[in-house]
Amino acid sequence: MTYEHTVPGELGDPAVRAAEVAEPGAVTLVVPTFNESANVRQLLHRITESVPSRLPCEVVFVDDSTDDTPDVIRAAAQDCPFPVTVLHREQPVGGLGGAVVEGLRAAASEWIVVMDGDCQHPPSLVPELVATGERTNAGLVVASRYTEGGSRAGLAGGYRIAVSRGATWLAKALFPRRLRGISDPMSGFFAIRRSAVTAEVLKPLGYKILLELAVRSRPRTVAEVPFVFQDRFAGESKSTAKEGFRFLRHLVGLRTATPAARMAVFGLIGASGFVPNLAGLAALTGLGLHYVPAEILANQLGVAWNFLLVEQLLFRERRAHRRWWDRAGRFALLANADLVLRIPLIAVLVDRFGMAVLPATALALVTTFVVRFVGTEALVYLPRRGTAADRTAPETAR
Numbered sequence: 001m002t003y004e005h006t007v008p009g010e011l012g013d014p015a016v017r018a019a020e021v022a023e024p025g026a027v028t029l030v031v032p033t034f035n036e037s038a039n040v041r042q043l044l045h046r047i048t049e050s051v052p053s054r055l056p057c058e059v060v061f062v063d064d065s066t067d068d069t070p071d072v073i074r075a076a077a078q079d080c081p082f083p084v085t086v087l088h089r090e091q092p093v094g095g096l097g098g099a100v101v102e103g104l105r106a107a108a109s110e111w112i113v114v115m116d117g118d119c120q121h122p123p124s125l126v127p128e129l130v131a132t133g134e135r136t137n138a139g140l141v142v143a144s145r146y147t148e149g150g151s152r153a154g155l156a157g158g159y160r161i162a163v164s165r166g167a168t169w170l171a172k173a174l175f176p177r178r179l180r181g182i183s184d185p186m187s188g189f190f191a192i193r194r195s196a197v198t199a200e201v202l203k204p205l206g207y208k209i210l211l212e213l214a215v216r217s218r219p220r221t222v223a224e225v226p227f228v229f230q231d232r233f234a235g236e237s238k239s240t241a242k243e244g245f246r247f248l249r250h251l252v253g254l255r256t257a258t259p260a261a262r263m264a265v266f267g268l269i270g271a272s273g274f275v276p277n278l279a280g281l282a283a284l285t286g287l288g289l290h291y292v293p294a295e296i297l298a299n300q301l302g303v304a305w306n307f308l309l310v311e312q313l314l315f316r317e318r319r320a321h322r323r324w325w326d327r328a329g330r331f332a333l334l335a336n337a338d339l340v341l342r343i344p345l346i347a348v349l350v351d352r353f354g355m356a357v358l359p360a361t362a363l364a365l366v367t368t369f370v371v372r373f374v375g376t377e378a379l380v381y382l383p384r385r386g387t388a389a390d391r392t393a394p395e396t397a398r
Contacts, residue, residue: 026056026110027130027191030103032096033061033117037069041076043119048080050124057126058083060106061117062099064092097209101202104192113191114209120230121189129191132223139196139219142210144184149226171211174251178215181222185211189227193219211251249316259377262314266373269309277302303335310376318381330380338368 029047033040044059051057063070063086070086077084087102094101100114111130115121125143133141144150146168171185179185190210196219202212214222280298285291307328311319319327342364349360 026058027051027126028103028107028109028112029057029059029123029126030100030107030112030114031059031061031117032099032103032114033063033065033069033073034092034096035065035067035069036117037065037067037072039118040069040073043117043123044073044076044080044084046119047123047126048082050122051126052081054127055130056082058085058108060085060087060103062103062106063088064096064099097202097212100209104194104197107194110194111191112194112197113189115189122227122230125189125225125227126191129225132225133191133193136221136223138221138223139193140213140221141191141223141225142182142184142187143189143227144182144187144224145227145229146183147224147226150184151228167208171208171251175215178218179211181224182210182214183224185214249313262377263370263373265314266310266376267369269306269314270369272309273302273306276305299336299339300332303332306335307331315377315381321381327380331376334372334375334379338372341371342368 029051031040031043040061047057047059059080059082061070061073061084063073065088070088073084073086085106087106089099089102092098103114104112111133113126113129115123115126121143129141129143132138168184168186172179172182175185186208187210188208190213192213197213197217202209202216277298280301281291281294284294284297289297310331311327322330345364345367346357346360349355349363350357355363
């Protein structure tokens with residue numbers, strides 16, 4: 001990562017400037033950017049017009065651009081009456097959310113306001129966000145499009161409006177307690193106290209960093225301020241189908257953060273494996289293969305299906321701990337061992353303990369399922385102590 005300090009005219013040493021800004025009521029504006037060279041000059045102009053006269057501020061751009069955005073920021077910052085810093089990341093780990101986390105670490109002020117670089121979030125609202133937080137003693141203040149007085153006017157087209165509302169509904173349905181009191185968990189415009197967030201616990205994926213903050217380290221007190229989502233000043237939206245899939249993976253990752261939730265999803269994935277298993281069995285027996293080898297081969301289709309879903313949805317963050325062929329081999333071994341263990345266990349339950357066949361089979365299924373889940377987590381995806389992969393996983397897992 002490259003750290004570049006753009007120094008306005010006569011503000012002096014960067015360390016002294018940071019100390020001057022980090023006072024009660026001061027604010028750091030964290031702006032993640034990706035190819036926003038056409039917008040950043042206008043954004044800094046709007047910040048200059050509305051923030052410094054009411055609130056001491058600094059601006060930290062965390063930039064993942066492949067164009068000249070950093071150079072445009074440096075040039076535009078010469079006319080700004082506040083410090084501007086550019087953190088350019090060579091590797092955009094975690095996407096926009098990862099950029100925000102870097103900005104949180106670099107911020108020097110008591111209050112941090114996160115906002116987009118496309119001018120859809122009005123800087124004139126920054127002082128009100130901070131003032132609301134001070135007045136209500138909140139740790140998080142969300143600028144909401146969906147509370148009274150707010151508007152999503154800047155969302156272009158019915159498709160984006162539907163996606164935004166659907167994502168909001170889904171997030172609130174999955175996290176009713178954590179998102180209670182937050183009408184717009186998809187908002188990218190919010191203020192948070194430095195003391196209310198621990199950057200190390202955050203594992204962002206994609207662009208919905210507020211959801212990550214609210215679920216993993218939600219402050220006790222949350223307030224909202226209505227805002228009108230504005231049109232982009234220039235350029236096109238970075239919201240794509242790929243980002244939509246990353247958002248869904250992020251939701252699953254957040255929802256499966258506890259062992260009980262992971263076990264439940266593991267069970268659902270396992271149940272879904274019956275579909276390719278039965279389809280493969282029908283195809284192989286239809287070709288004339290004996291049902292015993294057909295069953296063995298078809299079971300491998302279910303195992304492969306389950307492995308792919310587990311990799312993508314359940315343990316994506318832990319994939320860097322082992323090579324893919326090592327993970328696949330261990331997973332297949334455990335999945336097939338399930339069949340080998342189940343029949344002897346049923347026999348023991350029936351012959352030695354006198355259980356009927358059906359309850360014995362049900363108990364054996366539950367027992368081997370729990371053993372398989374624990375084995376998968378411990379033997380396939382648990383980080384190995386003291387290895388290079390263990391030490392570097394937080395930075396390399398994608």
